[in-house]
Amino acid sequence: MSEPVKVPTMAEMLASGEVPEVLFWVGCAGSFDDRAKKITKAIVKILHKAEVKFAVLGTEEGCTGDPAKRAGNEFLFQMQAMMNIQVLNGYEVKSIVTGCPHCFNTIKNEYPDLGGNYEVLHHTQFIRKLIKDGRLKMKGGGKFKGKRITFHDPCYLGRGNGEYEAPRDLLEKLDAELTEMRRCKSKGLCCGAGGAQMFKEAEPGNKEVNIERTEEALGLKPQVIATGCPFCNTMMTDGVKNAEKEAETAVMDVAELIANAEDL
Amino acid sequence: MGISNIVFLIVFVAAVAAFTYQVRKIRRNILLGRDTDRSDRPAERFKTMARVALGQSKMVVRPFAGLMHIFIYVGFVIINIEVLEIIIDGIFGTHRVFAPLGPAYDFLIASFEILAVLVLVACVVFLIRRYAGDIRRFRMKELTGWPKTDAYIILWVEIILMGAFLTMNAADGALQVRNDPHYVQAGSFPVSGLFVPLLANLDSSVLIATERTAWWAHIVGILLFLNYLPISKHFHIILAFPNTYFSNLNDQGKFTNMNRVTDEVKLMMDPDADPYAAPPPAEDNPGVPEKFGAKDVPDLTWKNLMDAYSCTECGRCTAECPANITGKKLSPRKIMMDTRDRMEEIGKNIDKHGKDYDDGKSLLGDYITPEELWACTTCNACVQACPVNISPLEIIVDLRRYLVMEESKSPSELTGMFNNIENNGAPWAFAQADRLKWAEEA
Numbered sequence: 293m294s295e296p297v298k299v300p301t302m303a304e305m306l307a308s309g310e311v312p313e314v315l316f317w318v319g320c321a322g323s324f325d326d327r328a329k330k331i332t333k334a335i336v337k338i339l340h341k342a343e344v345k346f347a348v349l350g351t352e353e354g355c356t357g358d359p360a361k362r363a364g365n366e367f368l369f370q371m372q373a374m375m376n377i378q379v380l381n382g383y384e385v386k387s388i389v390t391g392c393p394h395c396f397n398t399i400k401n402e403y404p405d406l407g408g409n410y411e412v413l414h415h416t417q418f419i420r421k422l423i424k425d426g427r428l429k430m431k432g433g434g435k436f437k438g439k440r441i442t443f444h445d446p447c448y449l450g451r452g453n454g455e456y457e458a459p460r461d462l463l464e465k466l467d468a469e470l471t472e473m474r475r476c477k478s479k480g481l482c483c484g485a486g487g488a489q490m491f492k493e494a495e496p497g498n499k500e501v502n503i504e505r506t507e508e509a510l511g512l513k514p515q516v517i518a519t520g521c522p523f524c525n526t527m528m529t530d531g532v533k534n535a536e537k538e539a540e541t542a543v544m545d546v547a548e549l550i551a552n553a554e555d556l
Numbered sequence: 557m558g559i560s561n562i563v564f565l566i567v568f569v570a571a572v573a574a575f576t577y578q579v580r581k582i583r584r585n586i587l588l589g590r591d592t593d594r595s596d597r598p599a600e601r602f603k604t605m606a607r608v609a610l611g612q613s614k615m616v617v618r619p620f621a622g623l624m625h626i627f628i629y630v631g632f633v634i635i636n637i638e639v640l641e642i643i644i645d646g647i648f649g650t651h652r653v654f655a656p657l658g659p660a661y662d663f664l665i666a667s668f669e670i671l672a673v674l675v676l677v678a679c680v681v682f683l684i685r686r687y688a689g690d691i692r693r694f695r696m697k698e699l700t701g702w703p704k705t706d707a708y709i710i711l712w713v714e715i716i717l718m719g720a721f722l723t724m725n726a727a728d729g730a731l732q733v734r735n736d737p738h739y740v741q742a743g744s745f746p747v748s749g750l751f752v753p754l755l756a757n758l759d760s761s762v763l764i765a766t767e768r769t770a771w772w773a774h775i776v777g778i779l780l781f782l783n784y785l786p787i788s789k790h791f792h793i794i795l796a797f798p799n800t801y802f803s804n805l806n807d808q809g810k811f812t813n814m815n816r817v818t819d820e821v822k823l824m825m826d827p828d829a830d831p832y833a834a835p836p837p838a839e840d841n842p843g844v845p846e847k848f849g850a851k852d853v854p855d856l857t858w859k860n861l862m863d864a865y866s867c868t869e870c871g872r873c874t875a876e877c878p879a880n881i882t883g884k885k886l887s888p889r890k891i892m893m894d895t896r897d898r899m900e901e902i903g904k905n906i907d908k909h910g911k912d913y914d915d916g917k918s919l920l921g922d923y924i925t926p927e928e929l930w931a932c933t934t935c936n937a938c939v940q941a942c943p944v945n946i947s948p949l950e951i952i953v954d955l956r957r958y959l960v961m962e963e964s965k966s967p968s969e970l971t972g973m974f975n976n977i978e979n980n981g982a983p984w985a986f987a988q989a990d991r992l993k994w995a996e997e998a
Contacts, residue, residue, distance in 0.1 A: 297995075299992070299995040301992070318991075318994075320981075320982040320983055320984065320986075322994070323982070323986075323990075323991045323992070323993075323994055324982060324984055324986045324990070324991075324994075329994040329997070332994055333994070336995075348992070348995075350991055350992040351988055351989055351991045351992060353981075353991055354977075354981030354982070354988065355977045355981050355982050355983060357977070359973060359977070359983050360973075360974060360977055361811055362811070362934045362953070363956060363960060363966060363970050363973070363974075364849060364953060364955075364956030364957040364958075364959060364960035364961065364966070365957075365960045365961065365966075365974055366814045366817045366848070366849075366957055366961065367817055367820070367821065367848075367961060368974055368977055368978060370814075370817050370818060370821040371821055371824070371825075371978075372977060372981070374821055374822075374825060397807075397809035397810070400807075401806065401807050401809055401810035402810060402811065402813065405813035405818075406813065406818065447809075447933070447934075447935040447936060447937075448809050451808055451809075451935065451936040451937065451939075451940050452807060452808050452809025452936055453807050453808075453809050454807065478940050479617075479876065479937075479940075481878055481881075481937070482878040482933045482935035482937065484878060484882075484933060485933070486933040486934050486935050487932050487933040487934030487935070488970055488973065489933050490983075491969055491970060491972075491973040491983055492930070492967045492969040492970050492973075493967075493969065494882075494884070494931070495879070495884045495885065495886070495927055495930055495931040496883075496884070496885075496927075497879070497882045497883035497884040497885075497931070498882060498883030499882040499883055500882065501878045501879070501881075501882050501933065503882075504878070504881060504882050505878075
């Protein structure tokens with residue numbers, strides 16, 4: 293697409309005596325998963341466009357421990373958490389934006405008990421704030437104007453933390469035709485990846501959860517299924533492929549929609 | 557005081573005593589659980605209770621069933637004012653002792669009658685839904701046998717009680733028309749009054765017998781029903797209030813922190829720690845180190861156990877569960893029913909064999925299988941759906957903790973995921989040194 297964008301690390305910032313406004317917590321999926329990396333880059337482009345002084349931890353970042361905790365491995369979770377908290381507190385981080393609702397939930401809700409207290413925002417909340425503060429100006433929907441979009445609520449953003457509106461507020465900026473699934477917001481159906489299911493085969497049943505959810509979304513004949521979570525993205529993308537609807541329906545993160553609409 | 561008043565007093569005192577006895581057992585069983593602090597933020601707790609239990613805010617998410625439930629709920633609460641009068645009449649041999657309230661009394665009786673009809677309608681609708689409706693959550697395996705019978709008993713008893721109440725009023729109304737000296741002019745009977753003309757040909761003695769029979773059936777029925785509550789899912793009418801008061805007030809995404817693990821991890825990360833120090837003893841049982849996670853009912857918190865007694869098996873949790881919807885074995889409702897059944901079993905063991913009896917069984921394994929636990933996506937749909945703020949998820953995670961940390965039993969892919977996080981700080985086998993590579997790729 294375009295040339296690599298500059299991504300400063302906390303170590304570099306510290307070396308040059310600078311203090312970033314916010315730490316961008318990339319997360320494991322955002323760092324390593326090829327599809328999720330595109331979401332990471334979209335978030336970075338938006339941060340640059342809005343002239344946000346940010347930094348990442350880079351190689352000093354480690355898994356928040358979310359999948360370990362949900363799977364019942366509290367030891368591993370707390371070891372990860374304490375290592376991350378040592379790093380974050382070492383840099384005197386105050387404010388964090390995450391690219392993943394699981395990292396968001398874990399750092400926001402579960403790190404305080406272990407000595408990590410930060411203001412944590414999910415990227416959709418942060419981008420909405422940038423627009424509200426006039427730092428990011430949307431010129432209109434761009435290529436998504438009038439397109440049919442449905443939003444799949446990530447469990448750990450929606451039910452987990454009560455944030456249903458931030459992603460929807462952003463989608464409204466696209467001048468798209470927003471359409472809701474029957475099971476949306478607090479009644480949203482999980483994509484099937486949470487609780488460490490992402491990393492294992494599903495237990496025996498008669499259907500995969502992501503197929504059930506994608507069928508519901510595809511029933512609305514959307515051009516875009518929007519998500520706010522790299523794991524939901526994987527699950528829904530697989531579901532769309534399974535239904536052989538890749539030509540009609542794209543699965544995209546809200547951050548990608550905003551970045552693409554602005555031709556970033 | 558006549559013989560009937562003495563009989564009434566004996567029946568009444570016996571019923572209250574038996575109920576108290578049963579409730580104390582339930583309280584003892586709930587207190588088998590570990591401690592958890594739910595005493596903070598009392599104002600917010602009252603608000604939650606007022607909104608969710610008193611205000612039925614989560615019931616009306618399903619509007620039709622919610623409305624029918626409100627009929628029964630309001631009917632139950634309001635008609636109990638009448639029960640107070642019945643008790644006073646029963647003990648002192650008075651008749652309609654509140655009658656001097658005049659117009660206010662007329663209004664009360666009239667509203668009781670209308671509510672009674674609404675309760676009848678709702679019970680009939682609920683029975684039809686259960687007998688003939690095609691509602692998946694009422695047709696599932698865990699709802700066969702006693703749980704199914706329990707549901708039918710509750711609805712039929714409520715129908716009988718309302719029937720007795722209206723019959724009593726109809727006979728009373730007919731006797732009032734005849735100016736029977738014992739039956740004072742009192743009350744307004746918008747519903748039972750419709751039946752008074754039909755009773756015109758009956759002899760007064762028959763009417764009095766009918767009125768007395770219905771009166772006794774009504775109050776004895778209520779006292780029996782009171783004692784049925786503790787062995788039934790219907791106990792939710794009482795526990796819904798404390799259970800919502802003690803709700804989890806944190807964001808649902810936040811899972812509890814295990815402080816014991818924190819202590820150990822801090823020791824591991826502390827270069828000055830004594831590696832040979834003995835583990836701190838469990839709070840309630842010095843000498844035995846506390847388990848990590850839950851294997852059996854006493855390892856859960858008292859709130860988890862109160863949840864189990866508050867569950868009325870409506871199955872809204874299971875209807876929303878993504879694992880259950882896609883045919884997996886997990887049913888959050890079954891998790892709650894199993895917890896209650898196992899707790900009752902432990903309670904009976906204590907009654908029979910004393911406090912320290914071990915029957916060799918446990919919640920994990922004998923009631924709940926690992927397959928059920930590993931099907932959970934921790935999505936919180938069950939927690940969100942519960943009309944009385946029960947959390948099946950907390951129990952599921954605590955049982956998983958035991959499987960993983962005490963028995964090292966997790967699906968092999970998860971063991972791989974744990975190893976990856978431990979070795980390279982990500983759930984996949986990518987090197988930590990490559991974490992920023994994405995920034996170099998355009």
